């Protein structure tokens with residue numbers, strides 16, 4: 001089972017194409033981040049981070065994996081009723097729905113001590 005998941009993940013990483021749009025242009029080169037739960041180490045998301053600096057929020061349109069979280073960007077966004085970003089394994093809350101006013105962009109405001117992030121190289 002673990003092997004199957006690892007293979008799925010590797011296939012996914014090999015096929016990644018970053019999104020290049022107005023947000024990418026206004027920031028800088030994108031990087032692929034892997035976010036894991038700080039409590040149980042379960043994978044939360046793979047995320048395209050545009051530009052440098054601390055990861056404070058993750059925009060829904062930059063969540064690349066897993067599918068159920070990637071699809072969140074297509075749901076109607078309302079901070080009050082939108083689901084939190086949680087660890088599917090231990091249910092710890094990783095982030096809260098938050099509309100980034102400056103860009104009118106739905107995101108999760110991340111709780112820093114609830115996750116670890118690691119940059120993944122795309123050069124194989």
Ligand SMILES: [Zn+2]
Nearest residue numbers: 037040087090
């Ligand atoms: Zn967890």
